Amino acid sequence: MISGNGQTCPGCGRDDLTQAVPAAYLAGRTAVTSRERDMDGDSRTVTRRETTALSAALAPVPKGPTYALGCLGALAGVVAVGAFLGWIVMGKAVEIYDDVAGGVGEEGADPYAPFPSDPGPDASFLGWLSLVALCAVVVVAVVLVRRRNAFARLTRGRQRAEALWARGWYCHRCGTAHFADVPGEDVRPLTLQEFRERVWEAGGYGDLAAQRRAID
Numbered sequence: 001m002i003s004g005n006g007q008t009c010p011g012c013g014r015d016d017l018t019q020a021v022p023a024a025y026l027a028g029r030t031a032v033t034s035r036e037r038d039m040d041g042d043s044r045t046v047t048r049r050e051t052t053a054l055s056a057a058l059a060p061v062p063k064g065p066t067y068a069l070g071c072l073g074a075l076a077g078v079v080a081v082g083a084f085l086g087w088i089v090m091g092k093a094v095e096i097y098d099d100v101a102g103g104v105g106e107e108g109a110d111p112y113a114p115f116p117s118d119p120g121p122d123a124s125f126l127g128w129l130s131l132v133a134l135c136a137v138v139v140v141a142v143v144l145v146r147r148r149n150a151f152a153r154l155t156r157g158r159q160r161a162e163a164l165w166a167r168g169w170y171c172h173r174c175g176t177a178h179f180a181d182v183p184g185e186d187v188r189p190l191t192l193q194e195f196r197e198r199v200w201e202a203g204g205y206g207d208l209a210a211q212r213r214a215i216d
Helices: 021-027 053-057 069-103 124-154 158-165 192-203 207-211
Strands: 018-020 029-037 043-051 168-171 176-179
Touching (some): 021 029, 021 053, 021 168, 069 124
16 A cells, blocks of 8 residues: 655655665565466476566566576486486496307307397496586586676676665556756656666666666
8 A cells, every 4th residue: 555655756746656776676576476286287386576567567676587598408317317327227238148149159158048149239428428417517506606696797786876876766556767966966756767767877788778678
């Protein structure tokens, strides 16, 4: 519920629908829990994070890098382990086959013993598959670490951005934001894009505001 708080909107001149930007931002980020059925028909509880367009527009920092690539890395890791184990098992089978086959015809060996069956195809391809999958895991890990470090460097001034952001107010009637009692900032109403530009510039990543535009 939004109530009057004394911060008058410079656009409409009223304060009954103004709200501190941090409060408006957090109000639009909720966890929604629901019951769903999986492929086996069993019921399970699923929690999802939902963010409103307003909350996303008021974010003090750009959205961080996604880690969807990590799923590919995890899959490659499973393939690497599975292929490696398969290579060991099949390699052992070939070794046993060679030992048994090598005993046929030796002194003391049963000449009428059945010749062991073919153990199957060469297992070397599993070794190569494991190596390729392991390389994929390493590449994915390097990419993710570099993305995380690059984002950390980019947003190292986020404390300055958040300090300015925390002084902002949003008017739900006008759909604009403004700053209250901030030296060097005028009090005129700002569009959400203008507000984002001011805040992100304070953090040193204002150039991203033009690329990741807020709703207006």
